Structures are given as structure tokens and as C-alpha cells.
Amino acid sequence: SQQGEEDPQALSIQEGENATMNCSYKTSINNLQWYRQNSGRGLVHLILIRSNEREKHSGRLRVTLDTSKKSSSLLITASRAADTASYFCATGELSIQGAQKLVFGQGTRLTINP
Template sequence: SQQGEEDPQALSIQEGENATMNCSYKTSINNLQWYRQNSGRGLVHLILIRSNEREKHSGRLRVTLDTSKKSSSLLITASRAADTASYFCNTGKLIFGQGTTLQVKP
């Protein structure tokens, strides 16, 4: 299965701290994408990293990809209460895992 599995399942931090969540997958990929889902809403695309890239930045987001370990990480720096959401990785197939639920406390 190419399903990405997010870890941890839940994460609670204080505002201003950094949040790191991980994604592991099993087969080769063309790209890996991270999505965010606010409570009761649809998923929103955050960032795409291609298989030949190792790191990518977008604002306060930093994504790394290690194809040798079949893993990716999403780092949110200087977190805000508005970052409270679930985060999903997607490895190019139409399969989404359960996500990481992030709570940022004000």
C-alpha cells in the first residue's frame, strides 16, 4: 500500500512552540503532499514535495523527504492557535490515513 501513515496520532503544544509530525509510507513515490483539515471542513492542500527534493519551505512550514527511509516530516514553526487542525500526508494514491491531530493552546 502507498498509504501514508501519520505519526503521532495526536499532538498538543503551546502557542509559539514548533510542531513536528511524521509520515511513513511503503512503496516508491513520485511526490508527497501534506494537507490540513480544520474541524468540520474539507482538506486544504499545504505543500507538495517531489521525490527528487529533500526539503521544501512555505512560510512557517518546512517539509523534508527521505526516500531511503520512506518518510517525510512536516514542521510548523512558531505555532499559532489557528494551526489547530488535523494534518494528512498523501503519497500519490487516492488513500488518506487518519492524520495527526494538532492542538495549539493559546
């Protein structure tokens, strides 16, 4: 079963605008991560926010986490054509063996129009 539900499933905006993607999850988490996937490629880690954090920034990325609502959002500011990709949220928990086990949402397909 999927942990994360992402919204919207697809988003198309003009270059220079901000893009916001949302993720909701169901159970308690250790951390929440966002990944990016270019078409036909593997996933690349963008940012991690721990369950005791509320907001985190990395360059043009801003992630928020609301554990009371079990939701997170990813904001990409001043979007560029190169930001066109699919974005996935993933909730993380550690297994008893210390493995980081991620459960992914279905993803948001972001298209930046020049």
C-alpha cells in the same frame, strides 16, 4: 490499504512552540503532499514535495522527504492557535489517464494551546 502512517496521532503544544509531524509510507512515490483539515471542513493543500527533492519550505512550514527511509516530516514553526487542525500526508502517483491519485494517512490532530 493505506500508504501513509502518521505519527503522532495527536499532538498538543503551547502557542509559539514548533510542531513536528511524521509520515511513513510503503511504496515508491511520485510526490508527497501535506493537507490540513479544520474541524467539519474540507482538506486544504499545504505543500508538495517531489520524490527527487529533500526539503521544501513555505512560510512557517518545512517539509522533508527521505525516500531511502520512506518517510517525511512536516514542521510548523512558531505555532498559532489558528494552526489547530488535523494534518494529513498523502502520497501521490499519476494514473495512466494522468489523474493525480492520492493515498492518505490517518492524520495527526494538532492542538495549539493559547
